[in-house]
Amino acid sequence: MRVEWALRLKGVEYEYIEEDIYNKTPLLLELNPIHKKVPVFIHGEKVILESFIILEYIDETWKQFPILPRDPYDRAMARFWAKVAEEKVMMNAWRSICTQFEEEKEGYLKHAMESLEKIEEVLVQGKSKFFGGEKIGYLDIALGWMSYTVPVWEEVGSMKIVDPILFPSTAVWMENFRNHPVIKDKLPPRDETVVYCQRISKEIGARMAAARKG
DSSP: OHHHHHHHHHTOOOOOOOOOTTSOOHHHHHHOTTTOOSOEEEETTEEEESHHHHHHHHHHHOOSSOOSOSSHHHHHHHHHHHHHIIIIIIHHHHHHHHOSOHHHHHHHHHHHHHHHHHHHHHHHHHTSSBTTBSSOOHHHHHHTHHHHHHHHHHHHHTOOSSOTTTOHHHHHHHHHHHTSHHHHTSOOOHHHHHHHHHHHHHHHHHHHHHHHHO
């Protein structure tokens, strides 16, 4: 979705090919033999992998509607917070949903919310509608998954990850991002996503439990 959001914001026409990540096609394995994952971005004869790298390539290739900050320091910080959100918030929140052990659930959720506190501070300091100011930027796209996925995860895991009282700026940002005209038309069906997350979290939880038992 990150790649599609960036292309739509820049007004770039593209063709989208759906890939079943549980029944990978020979084309995907050929284009991404190392990670064997999506997304894969094809531009002419060039193949670019990994969503964050693809975003930067898109921003350098199509100059309209700049996504990354122009200032080197701001650009570096946007990359840093994107990495924090991916590795600290997303992974810990997802693990808290999957684990079958209550003490682990609480621990993962605590770590996720500690990192979320830092992201909340970034939004408060900016005092703007989006991380990118008054328009969507790189960090908004990088963290955009939160606006759609977190409410789904909260329902699946019967928990609260982004409490509007604890994280008011993040909660408002999620709503602003999710309701942006370019974004809201490019989100997967919620009901299908809930069912998918329920199934996958149970499967991963069972594997986590088996690994813990040794």
